[in-house]
Amino acid sequence: MTQRETYDAIVVGSGITGGWAAKELTERGLRTLMLEAGGPITAADFVEHVPSHQMKFRGYGDPEVMRRDHPIQRECYACDEVGHKFFVNDNDNPYTTPDDAPFRFFRGRQVGGRSITWGRQVYRWSDLDFEANAKDGNGNDWPVRYADIAPWYSHVEKFIGITGSKENLAQLPDGEFLPPMEMTVVERHAREKILAAFGGERVMTIGRAAILTQAHNGRAACHYCGPCERGCATFSYFSSIGSTLPAAQATGRLTLRPNSVVAEVLYDPTTSRARGVRVIDAVTMQDVEYNARVVFLCASTIESVRLLLNSKSATFPEGLGNSSGLLGRYVMDHHYGSGASGDMPGFLDKRTIGSRPNGIYIARFRNVKTPHKDFLRGYGMQGGSSRSGWGRGGNMPGYGESFKRELIDGLGGWRLSASGWGETLPNAANRITLNPTVKDKWGIPAAHLDVRWRENERAMDADMQVGVAEMLEAAGCTNVRTHASRNPPGHCIHEMGGARMSRTPAEGVLNQWNQSWDVKNLFVTDGAAMASCACQNPSITYMAFTARAVAHAVDEMKRGAL
Amino acid sequence: MKRRDLLRAAGAATVLSLLPRDAEAAWSRILSGYRVAEGLTPAQRALVTGIADTIIPRTDTPGASDVGVTEWVDLIVAEYYSADVRTPFVDGLDAIDAQVRASRGRAFAELGADAQREVVASLDAPADRRTPEARAYSRLKSLVVHGYFTSERVQRDVLHTQMFHDRFQGAADMPARRTP
Numbered sequence: 209m210t211q212r213e214t215y216d217a218i219v220v221g222s223g224i225t226g227g228w229a230a231k232e233l234t235e236r237g238l239r240t241l242m243l244e245a246g247g248p249i250t251a252a253d254f255v256e257h258v259p260s261h262q263m264k265f266r267g268y269g270d271p272e273v274m275r276r277d278h279p280i281q282r283e284c285y286a287c288d289e290v291g292h293k294f295f296v297n298d299n300d301n302p303y304t305t306p307d308d309a310p311f312r313f314f315r316g317r318q319v320g321g322r323s324i325t326w327g328r329q330v331y332r333w334s335d336l337d338f339e340a341n342a343k344d345g346n347g348n349d350w351p352v353r354y355a356d357i358a359p360w361y362s363h364v365e366k367f368i369g370i371t372g373s374k375e376n377l378a379q380l381p382d383g384e385f386l387p388p389m390e391m392t393v394v395e396r397h398a399r400e401k402i403l404a405a406f407g408g409e410r411v412m413t414i415g416r417a418a419i420l421t422q423a424h425n426g427r428a429a430c431h432y433c434g435p436c437e438r439g440c441a442t443f444s445y446f447s448s449i450g451s452t453l454p455a456a457q458a459t460g461r462l463t464l465r466p467n468s469v470v471a472e473v474l475y476d477p478t479t480s481r482a483r484g485v486r487v488i489d490a491v492t493m494q495d496v497e498y499n500a501r502v503v504f505l506c507a508s509t510i511e512s513v514r515l516l517l518n519s520k521s522a523t524f525p526e527g528l529g530n531s532s533g534l535l536g537r538y539v540m541d542h543h544y545g546s547g548a549s550g551d552m553p554g555f556l557d558k559r560t561i562g563s564r565p566n567g568i569y570i571a572r573f574r575n576v577k578t579p580h581k582d583f584l585r586g587y588g589m590q591g592g593s594s595r596s597g598w599g600r601g602g603n604m605p606g607y608g609e610s611f612k613r614e615l616i617d618g619l620g621g622w623r624l625s626a627s628g629w630g631e632t633l634p635n636a637a638n639r640i641t642l643n644p645t646v647k648d649k650w651g652i653p654a655a656h657l658d659v660r661w662r663e664n665e666r667a668m669d670a671d672m673q674v675g676v677a678e679m680l681e682a683a684g685c686t687n688v689r690t691h692a693s694r695n696p697p698g699h700c701i702h703e704m705g706g707a708r709m710s711r712t713p714a715e716g717v718l719n720q721w722n723q724s725w726d727v728k729n730l731f732v733t734d735g736a737a738m739a740s741c742a743c744q745n746p747s748i749t750y751m752a753f754t755a756r757a758v759a760h761a762v763d764e765m766k767r768g769a770l
Numbered sequence: 771m772k773r774r775d776l777l778r779a780a781g782a783a784t785v786l787s788l789l790p791r792d793a794e795a796a797w798s799r800i801l802s803g804y805r806v807a808e809g810l811t812p813a814q815r816a817l818v819t820g821i822a823d824t825i826i827p828r829t830d831t832p833g834a835s836d837v838g839v840t841e842w843v844d845l846i847v848a849e850y851y852s853a854d855v856r857t858p859f860v861d862g863l864d865a866i867d868a869q870v871r872a873s874r875g876r877a878f879a880e881l882g883a884d885a886q887r888e889v890v891a892s893l894d895a896p897a898d899r900r901t902p903e904a905r906a907y908s909r910l911k912s913l914v915v916h917g918y919f920t921s922e923r924v925q926r927d928v929l930h931t932q933m934f935h936d937r938f939q940g941a942a943d944m945p946a947r948r949t950p
Contacts, residue, residue, distance in 0.1 A: 393941035562935035602912030
């Protein structure tokens with residue numbers, strides 16, 4: 209039997225964007241229902257302080273569990289021996305791809321979503337990014353520019369806390385930074401050498417991360433234990449369950465319903481509005497219906513698009529809000545991982561203390577001032593330096609007392625490495641559709657993903673290796689070796705697009721407020737809304753767009769337009 | 771709440787309540803002599819123990835077998851490796867065993883310390899790294915190092931690993947050497 213309850217707002221998804229939607233909606237006075245497909249999580253579920261000797265396989269992972277439950281998820285570095293519980297069971301959550309176009313879809317279904325396991329790197333986009341489509345003709349012109357989103361970046365950064373160092377670069381705008389983490393002695397040296405060698409064009413800075421270097425908004429500073437991807441008992445990095453959801457709950461207006469798999473958004477043709485959603489209770493498998501004046505989809509790029517494609521009606525037989533026919537198209541991910549590494553001679557009197565959950569970042573320099581002959585757009589680089597410690601022992605020649613002493617007391621030499629994170633061109637053929645036969649555990653049609661790297665991405669990958677190698681050599685590294693990435697689309701977990709924002713209804717699915725062109729009380733504020741993917745890690749941009757969209761929606765409701 | 775207290779509370783809560791119970795139980799069973807199926811044969815165990823203690827001998831700090839490295843290798847062979855990795859590994863160990871018996875007239879574990887070091891010296895710098903023996907030794911050495919340095923005693927008493935830090939230091943001075 210179907211039950212019905214009514215709220216002011218429904219938010220689908222409790223991760224990075226869902227948390228922001230809930231916080232902003234409830235703080236602006238709306239009674240909000242948050243629906244999360246996975247189960248509840250508390251700080252007691254976190255496993256970041258479990259040492260290797262308390263893990264049966266000492267961190268290698270339980271091969272039987274991985275083979276049985278996580279044959280796809282296991283390819284993500286964070287799906288490890290104790291952290292795999294924050295990743296979905298692949299058997300319950302199938303998706304399909306063409307045989308010749310593999311895609312890695314890494315997912316977490318729990319309260320907090322992937323904000324538990326995310327990489328925490330945050331970089332503002334700039335007008336180099338928001339103007340790119342218009343300038344080179346790939347994709348559609350963004351309906352926003354940096355000036356529209358800049359105050360919202362500040363809004364979210366001030367709340368969540370970002371560590372970083374100001375560099376005054378137009379292509380990588382500075383944010384509201386807490387004190388930066390330290391670069392290593394080798395990174396400081398390399399930064400200066402690279403600045404000098406490339407005329408100031410290539411800037412290596414400390415990573416900008418949603419991690420607290422000092423107490424902030426009631427959360428303790430980082431204690432540098434290392435494996436953030438397993439959770440954080442002190443909530444020192446930003447996650448929705450440590451930051452935005454407590455803020456939303458403090459208003460008394462949030463109802464959080466875990467184990468709620470949203471099967472479809474319900475459309476009312478008499479009002480041309482979304483009426484609410486149909487939920488399948490993940491435990492009882494019963495249908496439940498919830499109604500609201502406004503619906504926010506924050507389920508992640510692929511899941512939000514899949515949900516819209518599954519929301520069919522007489523008015524929208526090809527998916528809700530799909531009058532343009534573009535729903536599911538122009539899907540992107542960052543192609544990443546090509547780069548180089550080298551040995552840095554010297555500095556053997558220095559070491560690091562603490563596990564820095566952050567690295568270095570090299571701001572985009574290709575196609576910033578002068579066009580590159582081989583490809584459009586560009587890439588940023590992420591990396592770091594360290595001494596290898598006892599971990600080098602397996603490959604270090606020797607045995608016996610001197611070998612043992614060297615591994616205990618010596619740390620080995622320094623290595624410096626970096627890899628590129630590249631922008632992917634928007635392409636209509638990179639697409640999410642529904643598989644006509646495969647369904648998930650709850651009977652909902654699975655996504656079929658056809659996303660491919662193409663000529664521009666391949667040319668950029670080749671340049672990443674050259675770009676890093678020449679910087680390492682300029683920095684004084686020896687034994688420089690390049691590495692080519694074989695990561696398929698999806699592997700970067702920066703999937704974007706599929707319900708892109710646009711200037712006109714014919715060009716996209718959402719307007720400049722992340723609002724459906726066709727269904728005025730329906731908003732999509734996760735990565736699905738992106739019209740291009742820049743080369744920066746995208747989560748902070750989703751957060752800013754989400755807060756901005758809520759402010760617009762509530763203003764519209766107050767003046768009676770919604 | 772002071773920062774130190776907060777960290778202590780977080781650490782204690784984590785260590786006490788978040789320890790994966792199954793893993794702890796399984797590890798205790800292994801350390802108390804529980805034998806897993808398809809693990810090392812007695813001859814392979816003796817060989818592994820002998821080589822491990824030659825790579826990382828007991829000094830003023832524990833040696834490899836003192837901290838359960840043999841049991842760790844046994845676990846990996848029995849429950850971690852798939853057959854395509856396990857078979858060449860144990861075959862390679864058997865080949866080492868046979869070679870030692872043929873050239874020295876007895877098993878590795880029964881050799882004197884100098885002879886054991888001579889055998890490991892030749893395995894550690896082989897003329898051909900692609901032989902089954904060389905591959906098995908290389909794999910074993912990695913397991914020995916990982917098992918030794920991730921053990922509780924070595925982490926706590928030898929490396930003095932600290933989980934919590936007030937800040938990250940990127941250019942700290944190297945400490946005085948800890949071992950004589």
